Amino acid sequence: GNSVTQMEGPVTLSEEAFLTINCTYTATGYPSPFWYVQYPGEGLQLLLKATKADDKGSNKGFEATYRKETTSFHLEKGSVQVSDSAVYFCALSDRTGGFKTIFGAGTRLFVKA
C-alpha cells in the first residue's frame, strides 16, 4: 500500500535559519502530495499542495516541489520565524485509492528567537 515517510523531529532552529523537512512516499497510483501544519493547541491546516509532477506549492513563505522521479515533496522555507513553530505533516492522496489521504508521522519544529 501507499506510505509516507518524513524526517523525524524535533527540529530546532534559530530565527531566520533555513528550513528543510524531507518527505518521500511510495504510491501505486496517481498521488497528490500535501503539507499540513498543526500549530500549538489548534487543528490541522492545509499549508500547501501539488497536483502534478514538478508542480511547486507555496504558501506563507514555504515551498515544496513534487518530484515524481524521486517520489519526494520536501518542505523548505528560506527564513523561519518563531511563529512557524508547529508540527508539520506530509500527506498523500491517491486517486486509485479512492482519494484516501494518508499522513507521515509529523515533524515538530521549534524556532528560537
Next chain:
Amino acid sequence: EAGVTQFPSHSVIEKGQTVTLRCDPISGHDNLYWYRRVMGKEIKFLLHFVKESKQDESGMPNNRFLAERTGGTYSTLKVQPAELEDSGVYFCASSQVSLTSGNTIYFGEGSWLTVV
C-alpha cells in the same frame, strides 16, 4: 463559508464510559473522514463516508468504535466503552473531489479525548 466543525473540543471521561463525537462537514462536501492521532504518533485514518455510505472503514480499531452519518450531513463517532488507549485527538475532515484538482481535505479543529 463555515469550515469543518467538531464537538466537543475537549472531553475527559472515565474508562468504561461512552463518548460521542460530532462532526459537521463543510456544506456540500460529500466526503467525510475521521482520523485519529494518539500522543506523538502519526495521524491514522479511521474511516471514510461518501454521503451516508461507508466507503472505507479499514482503519477502525475495533468494534468499540461506531461511526454514523445519517442523511449524509453531519457524522458522529461513538466510543463505547472507552479504554485508556483511546485517548488522543480525533480529527474530522471533509472534501469534494475534483477531477482537475484532486481531493483536498479540510480538517476541523479536532476533538481532544482523554480517558482516565
